[in-house]
Amino acid sequence: MTLFRNKLALFGTVLIGFLVVIALLAPLLAPYDPSEIDLSSRLTGPSREHLLGTDQLGRDVFSRMLYGARISLSVGFVAVGISVLIGIFLGSIAGYFGGRLDTLIMRFVDVMLCFPTLFLILAIIAILGPNIFNVMVVIGITSWMGVARFIRAEILSLKEQEFILAARAIGASPFRIIVRHLIPNGITPVLVSATLGIAGAILTESVLSFLGIGVQPPRVSWGSILIEGKSVLDVAWWLMLFPGLAILVTVLAYNLLGEGLRDLLDPRLRDQI
């Protein structure tokens, strides 16, 4: 595993693993019910009973953060899953079939890249209504362009090679050639793009929650805890500080892993590591 000789990438991977485990075990680890209201202990700072303090309704911030990790991390995975699927689908048919279809799809990519992504996301969310499902889908359908370009470029360079010619000679269908031969061989740059995409999706979710059109109560994400803290920042700094730090650390971890993968997979840099 040469990847882990890159210490930063190793650090990122360990951190992501740790966060995923925490999110999965949230019900076991959380000392309180995340939506349990306790008006007698509102806005208390970090203490032994409440590790990260409590919010306006006396809910335990630590427990909410644990449950928030589930939403924030899954937004990243699901949104990027959607964008990778769309990107691979459009990119591979554009690359394999070429011609007018290719031109059409790549023009579509160019057009999508012209839109300030947040403008597009805001418009769609405001129309479809704010909920966690829409957030994931919208982030997915506005971020597939990079993947499509990468996979198309890979397929363009792979499809003239002999193993593809061989597959075609024995009568394999285009579908089979694309799915069984081309995509597995061209997937590596998509991995980098997807890893960085997860980081971007987690950030976008927090922005949408901040603008009030992301995750809606009683669901909780790091972004939504953060925004509840905005109005009481004067008296309760912990409400804003911890979720922000959690987002920062998570996004950083994905970026370090993504950059490590990129360095590893870039043949020009490979011998340098």
Next chain:
Amino acid sequence: MKRYLLKQLLARIPLLIGITLISFMVIHLAPGKPTQLQTEMNPKVSYEAIQRLEKLYGLDQPLYVQYWRWLSRLVRFDFGISFQDNRLVLDKIVERIPITLFLSFLSLIIVFLVALPIGVISAVRHNSLLDKTLTVLVFIGFAAPGFWVALLLMQLFSVKLGWLPVSGIRSFGTEHFSLMEQVVDVGKHVVLPVFVATSGSLAGISRYMRGSMLNVIRQDYIRTARAKGLPEGLVIYKHALRNALLPIVTILGLSLPGLLGGAVISETIFGIPGLGRLFFEGVMARDYPLVMGGLVMGAVLTLLGNLLADVAYGLVDPRIRILGEERPAG
């Protein structure tokens, strides 16, 4: 060069049409009609009144008719009338563009001034401790949610310390101040928004510069320059840097959509009356003409931005300037 320019210009016409199509489709995903927003508030509005409203906005027509009508008005720069205050959408947008562009370009300049040296240092000292430290620092800047940083900084500098104003782009009643005082006043207002926008964008540009520089350093002509005994400084700053900067020019154009998106957040937080905030308010009010206008304008500004970048590329790359050849891929 003329052919290159013409080609760049023509290639953007289908993009422009694509932009209008997608904007139109997006807005018509809506399950509700904008007229509902005005009528739901008021139970006294009759069925006839709603129909009259729909007629006024052309909402009773089939979609393709609506699109065609909208497009034919669009080419005359007629974006329609805002649902919120019955003002022309074009006026509302145009009056907000200067502030947003001013902030975007200011941020862009600062980003490049900081990110390019970081990228060069990272590449020249590839995999050194310095490279790794800088990498982690710019990534922390990228990973910190912008609105979070903005709110924390605002709390510290504006609320706690009182050094900077809390919101807006200029203080009330400064019109009669001297030019210098006005500049200082505006500067105090924009320092936080610009800082927030800058810290988030450093990572992308500096990594790109690093990659471009690493790429160039491996070229044969760099080996030749070294082999003939040129001092390392000359090799790096004259031979390598000039070539590595070329692809960066196109990134200039690609940075605009991110900056415009970022403007939504920073303008909302810092109370700056720019395009981003206007758009967000339009979205929240389901002001369809305004949202469509904003979406189209945002995309068109981006298109103009990367047209400029490509033209600039043509000017700095002798392969295009002199030979008129197509830019090499990548």
